[in-house]
Structures are given as C-alpha cells and as structure tokens.
C-alpha cells in the first residue's frame with residue numbers, strides 16, 4: 016500500500032461521537048510544527064514517559080509526520096492547544112505464514128489524558144482507526160498493547176507472542192555449528208546503510224513481524240540522540256557471511272557496577288539467515304566479564320537452548336501477548352497467507368462491529384495457497400469441515416500462534432462438522448512460530 020495516509024476523509028462517526036462530548040477530533044497537518052510538537056508531548060505524557068528532550072521530540076515529530084495523526088481537543092482546557100487524546104495510524108505490511116506480507120494498518124500512540132478518561136474518547140478513536148484502515152484497503156488492523164484488557168472489545172486478539180530470554184553466562188558452552196562468516200564491531204552510522212535491508216529480510220521470514228520504519232532503525236542504533244547516555248552505552252555489531260555480505264546486526268549494552276561483572280542486555284538482534292542468527296547469539300552469550308545476557312522481545316521458540324550444551328542456561332520469562340490483530344476483510348487476510356495442507360474449510364465469523372462478519376470458504380491447493388470466497392448467508396451448510404468463531408478468535412489463529420482446538424477447549428470456537436478442529440489445527444499451522452520483536 017503506497018499512498019498518503021492523510022488522504023483518507025476524516026471519519027464522520029468519530030467526529031460526531033467526540034462532538035457530543037464537546038470535543039474536536041482533528042487530523043493534524045505534519046507541516047503544522049507547533050501542533051505536531053504539542054501532540055507528541057501529549058503522547059509522551061499519556062504513556063507516563065519523562066518530558067522529551069528537544070532532540071527526541073524532533074525525532075518523534077518526524078516519525079509521526081509520516082503517519083496519519085489525530086488529536087482530540089478540548090476548547091475549555093487550560094491549554095486548549097494540547098490534545099487531550101492522541102492516536103496515529105499508518106499502512107504497513109505484516110509478514111504472514113508462507114513468506115508473504117499482508118496489507119495492514121498499524122495503530123499506535125493511543126492515549127487519553129487522565130483529566131478526560133472513561134467518557135468514550137478511546138472508543139471513538141479506535142473505531143475511527145478501524146474506519147481509516149478499511150478506507151486504506153487494509154485487510155486487518157494491528158497494534159501492541161500496554162494492557163491486555165483494552166482492545167478485545169474492538170475485535171483485536173493476541174496473535175504473536177514475545178518473551179525475555181536470559182542466559183546464565185557461566186553455563187554457556189556452545190555446541191552449535193561454527194558460522195561460516197564473521198561478526199564485526201561496526202560504528203552505528205555505517206550500520207545504518209545496511210541495517211534496513213537486513214531488517215527487511217529478517218521481517219519477511221518471520222510471521223508476525225511488521226515492516227520497519229526508518230526511525231526505529233535509528234533508535235535501535237542509538238542515532239536519534241547519539242550523545243545521550245543510553246546511546247553512548249550501545250555497542251553495535253554486524254554479521255557478514257562467508258562472501259562478505261551483511262546478513263545480521265545487533266545492538267547491545269553492558270550494565271555494570273564498578274569492578275563487578277556486568278549484564279549484557281539487548282533489544283535488537285536482526286538476522287536475515289540462520290547462520291547470522293546463530294553467530295550473533297553466540298557473540299552475545301560468549302562475552303567475558305558478564306554474568307548474564309538478556310534479550311527482550313525474543314521469540315518464545317528460539318533455537319538457542321539447542322545450541323548450548325546446557326539448555327538450562329536459558330530462562331524464558333515475561334512471555335506476553337505482543338502483537339494484536341484485528342481482521343477487517345477475511346477474504347484478503349485469509350488469502351494472503353499459506354496453509355499447512357490442502358482441503359477446504361468453512362468459517363462462520365461473528366463480529367459485533369460488522370467489519371468481518373459473514374461466511375467464508377477457504378479452498379487450499381496442494382501448494383498451500385488458498386482461494387477464499389464470501390458465501391451467501393442463506394447458502395446451504397457446508398458438507399466438509401466448518402467452524403463458527405468470532406473475529407477475535409479469527410485474529411488469534413490467523414498467524415498460527417494458537418491452535419483452533421485450544422480456543423475450542425476454551426469454548427471460543429465451535430466445531431460445526433466432525434473433525435473440523437483437527438483439520439483446522441493443521442491448516443493454520445505456520446512454518447515458524449509467529450513473533451514480533453518491536454513495540455509500535
């Protein structure tokens with residue numbers, strides 16, 4: 016989807032809902048710098064972050080300038096130029112099983128000022144984003160959530176998990192293969208040239224990852240505020256394969272007390288190949304003068320324990336729902352991914368907000384490609400496998416992160432023909448556990 020996300024008309028329902036509360040729903044013009052800066056400050060406050068430095072604010076405004084940014088304004092507030100609620104959204108790809116990408120709409124920066132909470136502002140914004148997503152032609156909307164109780168009511172469900180991986184350095188003895196290439200320390204500025212390409216290939220091979228925007232790469236490499244303490248603590252490495260081609264990178268820091276061994280922490284390890292993934296993990300876990308290595312937002316299914324003599328050196332914690340998906344167009348969403356086996360499945364989808372409601376038939380060929388058709392409500396019942404489910408359950412199983420039979424055991428999916436669940440479990444299976452390694 017390459018178009019200007021600001022070209023979509025402003026959602027009249029959100030405008031009307033907020034106007035009933037005496038509030039104005041406004042689409043911001045990125046050229047209006049004072050408004051954009053006030054919006055970015057309000058968003059920072061909404062997430063309880065410290066007041067941003069000028070350099071960080073410049074970055075936030077530049078990133079938001081590429082998106083569709085809405086603010087909600089209260090003319091009677093002490094500072095009416097500061098929005099009482101914020102949200103932004105943008106069209107972007109989501110990697111799906113089979114190595115393709117589906118057109119999606121990312122939603123972020125959802126905040127409502129504590130002075131204006133619990134009067135329906137978030138609901139107006141969230142429904143407005145679903146309208147924007149549909150108008151943009153997105154098959155689904157997606158977000159990451161601060162709390163797991165907020166977004167189910169709009170049809171979102173957890174679809175890809177992430178976890179913290181901690182490795183006990185003293186028990187690290189590598190038994191995996193030696194990488195054919197090399198890890199180099201490189202300065203972040205030079206890494207900036209190759210990192211987007213590596214990240215693009217890493218995203219493509221992992222269902223649940225979303226396309227990276229340039230600003231997040233700069234943040235990963237400490238280039239937003241290079242003189243800040245956090246950026247100065249970062250070290251950056253690149254893995255080049257046996258032909259000298261860059262295939263992976265990581266940024267990490269070691270935190271330590273004087274004269275004590277430290278803890279190596281990293282948020283970004285991006286690998287376009289298995290060799291790169293192994294080599295970067297090995298580099299990180301074999302550091303001397305550290306007691307532990309900790310990676311955040313890693314896959315719940317890392318190969319790391321299989322690369323160490325002592326798999327108990329690896330602890331997986333903070334396993335969380337991370338990527339939330341809200342299907343809007345089941346035909347486009349379901350036909351974008353690949354499936355585990357050939358056959359046909361009918362889905363009857365309920366959706367209180369209407370977007371994804373209906374009956375759909377997937378017919379999967381022996382290469383895993385699906386043709387998806389919308390059926391008439393009154394069409395004869397399917398003779399083959401069929402399931403009844405809500406839009407949240409559809410989002411949860413979409414990337415293969417949870418089996419339909421587990422949701423059936425939870426009473427959330429109903430099998431309407433014999434053996435449909437066993438078939439659907441194998442159908443929706445992904446070749447790689449879905450995973451999202453960033454916040455957005």
Ligand SMILES: CC(C)(COP(=O)(O)OP(=O)(O)OC[C@H]1O[C@@H](n2cnc3c(N)ncnc32)[C@H](O)[C@@H]1OP(=O)(O)O)[C@@H](O)C(=O)NCCC(=O)NCCS
Pocket residue numbers: 061062124125126127128131132133134135136137138139159160161162164165168
């Ligand atoms: C989460 C937040 C945006 C909600 O804003 P709000 O305007 O108060 O929400 P609304 O009044 O529109 O409430 C809509 C519904 O969500 C519920 N809800 C709102 N916040 C909730 C929360 N934190 N936990 C559980 N339910 C919540 C409301 O009870 C209401 O339920 P209902 O539809 O069943 O009546 C706001 O509390 C906030 O800014 N929090 C801090 C920043 C944050 O966490 N943002 C989320 C980023 S992922």
